[in-house]
Amino acid sequence: MGARRYGALGIAADDAQARARVRAENWNCFGASTALFCYLDRDMSTPQWADSGMFLQTVMLLLRAEGLHSCTQIAWAEYHHTVNELISPPNERMLFCGMSVGYANPASTHPSIPRAPLTETVTFLE
Numbered sequence: 001m002g003a004r005r006y007g008a009l010g011i012a013a014d015d016a017q018a019r020a021r022v023r024a025e026n027w028n029c030f031g032a033s034t035a036l037f038c039y040l041d042r043d044m045s046t047p048q049w050a051d052s053g054m055f056l057q058t059v060m061l062l063l064r065a066e067g068l069h070s071c072t073q074i075a076w077a078e079y080h081h082t083v084n085e086l087i088s089p090p091n092e093r094m095l096f097c098g099m100s101v102g103y104a105n106p107a108s109t110h111p112s113i114p115r116a117p118l119t120e121t122v123t124f125l126e
C-alpha cells in the first residue's frame, strides 16, 4: 500500500522527508471540512473489529450516495491521547479510526492510487 501510495505521488521509497510531508496532511484532514472519529467499546473482542471496518465502509458508501468523499485515517489512532483531549470520550471507549469527510476538489491533480488487478487479490477455484 505504502509503495503504491507514494509511488503514485512520484515519491521514492527512501525520500523520508517527502513521505513525512504527505503523512502530515493527515493532521489537516487533507483539507476536508469535517473529521469523524470512530470509537469502540474496550470490551469488544477481535472479531468485532471486523464489524467496525464494515461499519466504516457503510458510512463511506452512504457518503458517496450523498455526493461526498471520505478518507479513512488509521493514523489518528496513533495520536489517540490528543484526539481524546478534544472529544473527551468515556473511559470505556477507545479511538479506532478517524475519517476525513468533504467534497472532492474537482481542480485537484492529485493522482489516483492504482488498483491491484483482480487476479492479484482473488483466487477463483474451478
Ligand SMILES: Cc1cc2nc3c(=O)[nH]c(=O)nc-3n(C[C@H](O)[C@H](O)[C@H](O)COP(=O)(O)O)c2cc1C
Pocket: 026, 070, 071, 072, 073, 074, 075, 076, 097, 112, 113
Ligand atoms: C482502514 C484504513 C485506514 C487508512 N488509514 C489511512 C491514514 O491514516 N492515512 C492515509 O493517508 N490513508 C489511509 N488509508 C488510505 C485511504 O483511506 C484511502 O483508502 C487511500 O488514500 C486510497 O484512496 P482511494 O481509495 O480513493 O484511491 C486508510 C485506508 C483504510 C482502508
